[in-house]
Amino acid sequence: MKTSWYEFSSEPAVFLYTFSAWTYSVVIRYFLMQKTCSPDVEPPLRYACNDTNLQIEANELMAIRNTWFQLLSIVPLLVAGCARDATGLCKPMMYVGVAGEAIGVSIQLFSAWSWRMSAWSTAVSEAVVRGIAGGGKMFYLGAACVVTERSKPSERVSRLTLNLAAAASGACLASTFSRHFVKHLGYQTSFISINVMFLLSLLLVIFIFEDRSKLMRSESWQIFGKLMTLFKSRSNGNVIWLMVFCSALSAATTKAEENLFWNYMIEGFGFSFKQVGYFQTYQLVIRAASSLSLPLLLFSFLKNSGFKIGIICSMIAVISSTAMGFAGRKPELLLIALLDFSKCFLVTIPLSVVTRCVNDYEIGIYLSLCYVGQSLLTGGFFYGYDAIFAATIKTIPGTFYLVSASVAVVMIILYRIALYIYVPSENENEDGTTENETDLEKCGNCFNRTVKF
Secondary structure, eight states: OOOHTTTSHHHHHHHHHHHHHHHHHHHHHHHHHHHHHOOOOOOTTTTOOOOHHHHHHHHHHHHHHHHHHHHHHHHHHHHHHHHHHHOOOOHHHHHHHHHHHHHHHHHHHHHHSSTTTOOHHHHHHHHHHHHOOOOOHHHHHHHHHHHTTTSSSHHHHHHHHHHHHHHHHHHHHHHHHHHHHHHOOOOOOHHHHHHHHHHHHHHHHHHOOOOOOOOOOOTTGGGGGGGGGSSSTTTTHHHHHHHHHHHHHHHHHHHHHHHHHHEEEEEEEEHHHHHHHHHHHHHHHHHHHHHHHHHHHHHHOOOOOOOOHHHHHHHHHHHHHHHHOOOSHHHHHHGGGGGGGHHHHHHOOOOOOHHHSOOOGGHHHHHHHHHHHHHHHHHHHHHHHHHHHHHHHHTTTTTTHHHHHHHHHHHHHHHHHHHHHOOOOOTTTTTOBBHHHHHHHHHHHTTTTOOOO
C-alpha cells in the first residue's frame, strides 16, 4: 500500500469515470421513469408518477436494459482479454469502455431533446451500444490489467483494492451530488455534463500513464487463439475456476442488492429519497475508507493469504446480510453498514488470486473471464431477487438479503476448498512473494522492447 501511493496509474481515471457513470445511473433512472409516465409531454422535474402500473413498467424497462447490456458485453470482454494478452496493451480497453458510455449518453441526450421518442427504443438502443463496447466492465478490466502489470504478485491485492477504493470514492461523491444534477440542470444539461466528465476521464487515461509494452511471441497476432489458454492443463487450474466463480458470485449479489436498495429502504423503513441518498453515501464512505486502511491489518496477520482473507470476509458478509434482512429499526442500519467493508475485498481477492496462478501473458483472458462470469450471473440474480422482493414485500421485505447470506456461505466453502487444494510454486514464499522478484527488479526495463516479425 505504501508503494501504491507513489505510483498512481489508473486510479485517478477510475475515480472520475466512476463518478461520471454513477451520476449517469441516477439521472437515467429518473429520466426513464418520467418518459414512461409522461410519454407525450416533458413533465416538470419535480413530477412524481403515482401510477403503480407505469412504475412497474419503468422498472421492467430498467431490468431489460441492464440484462441486454450484461449479455451483449460477454463477447467483447473475451475478445478484449485475448487482445491484451496478444499485444500487451491495456489502455485500448479503457478507451473503448469510455467511448461506449459516451455514445450511450448521447442517445439519451437526443431522446431528451425529442421527448416523444419511445423510452423503450432509446433504452434498448443505448444498452446495445454500451453492451457492444463492454461499458464499465471493459473500462475496469483495462484498469485491472494496468494494475497487475505494474505490480508484483504480492502487491496485487492491495493495488486492486486501492483501485476499488478510487471507484468507491467516485461513487460516494456522485451519490451526494448526482440528485442535484437533474434538479438544477435538467436532463439535457445533465447528459452534456456527464459526457464532458467521461471525456476528462479519457484524457486522464491518455496522459497520466503509459502502456508497458511486453516481449511478444511470434504467434501473438492470433488473438482468438488465446481462447485456447482457458482449456490448457495447468497447476492450480481448479483453484482458478473456483476464484472465477467466487468473483461472479460476489459481484452478482452486490449488484442485485444495489438494484433493490432504494425500494427496500423506502418500503421497509419509510425512508424518503433524500434519506436513502444520505444512507447510501454513508455506506460508500465506509467502503472507501476500509479499502484504504484494512488491507494493512489483514495482510499483517494473515501473511497475505487471499484465501484466508476471503473466508473471513465471507463470514462477515453472512453476518451483515442476515442482520440487514431482519433489521427492523433505522439505528440498526448504521451499525450494520460498518460491516460493508467485506464486500470490497470479496470483489478484489478472487482477481488477485487468479493473477498469481497464471502467467503474465495470460492475465487478460482470465480477468476477462471473471467479468464475463459476473455478467452471466448478474442478469439471473436481478430477476431472482426482484421476484423474491415482490413476493415478500408485505411480510419480510429484506428476504433477498438472506439469499445473499446463503451465497456468502457457499463462498466460504469455495475459499476453503481452494485453500486446501492450492499448490504454491517452488519459489513462492510464505508471504506470497517469490524469490525471483528481486531479479526481475534488477532487470529494469528489459521487457520494454519490441520485436519485429
